[in-house]
Amino acid sequence: MLAQGWLVLDMTNSAFWVGAIAGMQGLGLVTFGTIGGAIVDRFEKRKVITIVHLCTGVASCTTALLVITGTVELWHMPFLAFAQGIAMSIQIPGNNALAYQLVGPKRLLNAMATRLAAMNISRIIGSLIAGSLIAQFGIGSAYLFAASGSLIGIAFLWCIPKSSPSSDIKAPFWQEIKQGMGYIWANPTIKRLLFLSLFMEAFGFSHFVMMPVMARDVLEVGATGLGYLSAASGVGSALSTIAVASLGDFHRKGILLTVAALLAGVSLILFALSPWFILSLFLVALAGGALMGYDVTMATMLQLLSTNNMRGRVLGVYGLTFGFTPVGGLIAGSVAAIFSASLAISIGGAVIIVYVASLARHTLRLGSTDQETI
Numbered sequence: 001m002l003a004q005g006w007l008v009l010d011m012t013n014s015a016f017w018v019g020a021i022a023g024m025q026g027l028g029l030v031t032f033g034t035i036g037g038a039i040v041d042r043f044e045k046r047k048v049i050t051i052v053h054l055c056t057g058v059a060s061c062t063t064a065l066l067v068i069t070g071t072v073e074l075w076h077m078p079f080l081a082f083a084q085g086i087a088m089s090i091q092i093p094g095n096n097a098l099a100y101q102l103v104g105p106k107r108l109l110n111a112m113a114t115r116l117a118a119m120n121i122s123r124i125i126g127s128l129i130a131g132s133l134i135a136q137f138g139i140g141s142a143y144l145f146a147a148s149g150s151l152i153g154i155a156f157l158w159c160i161p162k163s164s165p166s167s168d169i170k171a172p173f174w175q176e177i178k179q180g181m182g183y184i185w186a187n188p189t190i191k192r193l194l195f196l197s198l199f200m201e202a203f204g205f206s207h208f209v210m211m212p213v214m215a216r217d218v219l220e221v222g223a224t225g226l227g228y229l230s231a232a233s234g235v236g237s238a239l240s241t242i243a244v245a246s247l248g249d250f251h252r253k254g255i256l257l258t259v260a261a262l263l264a265g266v267s268l269i270l271f272a273l274s275p276w277f278i279l280s281l282f283l284v285a286l287a288g289g290a291l292m293g294y295d296v297t298m299a300t301m302l303q304l305l306s307t308n309n310m311r312g313r314v315l316g317v318y319g320l321t322f323g324f325t326p327v328g329g330l331i332a333g334s335v336a337a338i339f340s341a342s343l344a345i346s347i348g349g350a351v352i353i354v355y356v357a358s359l360a361r362h363t364l365r366l367g368s369t370d371q372e373t374i
Helices: 002-012 015-042 045-068 076-103 108-137 139-157 173-185 188-203 211-218 222-245 253-273 277-305 311-322 324-338 341-363
Strands: none
Touching: 002 015, 002 076, 002 108, 002 139, 002 211, 002 222, 015 045, 015 076, 015 173, 015 211, 015 311, 015 324, 045 076, 045 139, 076 108, 076 277, 076 311, 108 139, 108 222, 108 277, 173 188, 173 311, 188 253, 188 277, 188 311, 188 324, 188 341, 211 222, 211 341, 222 277, 253 277, 253 341, 277 311, 311 324, 324 341
16 A cells, blocks of 8 residues: 555656555455455355465566566556455455464454454565665665565465354355345444444544655655655554454453544544654654554454354455545645645544544443343
């Protein structure tokens, strides 16, 4: 996303196009989210995730080749972004369901937090390297770096024990999707959490899409500064996930979710209004930490609320909501093109605060009553 945003901004000099291309990635994720979850339930998870990593690696290599040879054009980007979104629609529920299968329900919060901590530590290192690569060797080198991560990850994936499918492979595929949607719609707690996820992705995590615009046009720190901003967000996220992992089987997950979401909204507004780079680094780290604390708690709660045979499909719809990050980036890009990126991110933070506050009477109880124990 970091390299994609900088490439599109470099090609078009337009915040709108940065958001629009990200929106195509979101469209791919939204369109195939329910299908991805059904695939995860239906087939052996390691094989499915391996194929996804191969596809994302090839897509990154293709983009790198187009950039390095000077043949990349704007019309290439929507297709590449859409393909990336399809891959994510399978990867997100696949990774989450595999974590549950490995550790079980009591250690799930700890396991999810630890896995995301590892991801965020790699994001710190990757962001700094990507920013330096873009500044010194061009955007193509950053795409090659991203591709190497996708392909190297496969080796570690196959060190994980084999998993079995969660659903009957003989059942009609579209019937399984329909059953999954019916199950979600009939469960008000899961449905409420998924709508919250949609809002958090569209108005919270979407600030990542605007990060190149903030770095170049608002804070005026260039590609290297963009790398530092992304790394700072990774630092906050890593510390947050380590803190959540240390909680163990924490029962007041609803309180943790609500507080983290509200803190994310407040910190995003402050980050958007900050005129100083050093202060912005601190605030974006705070936002990243709050968002990741929310994210790991949300993913854990949804899995614990779901039955074994429906978990992949619930996570598929949860992954579908991730598509609203780039869709929210499209909205933010449109606002930024007319007004400013700062206003776009501020509006997102305000929307989060209002929506989370409206749900607080439901979310705060989760995990603290007999009826809604997680």
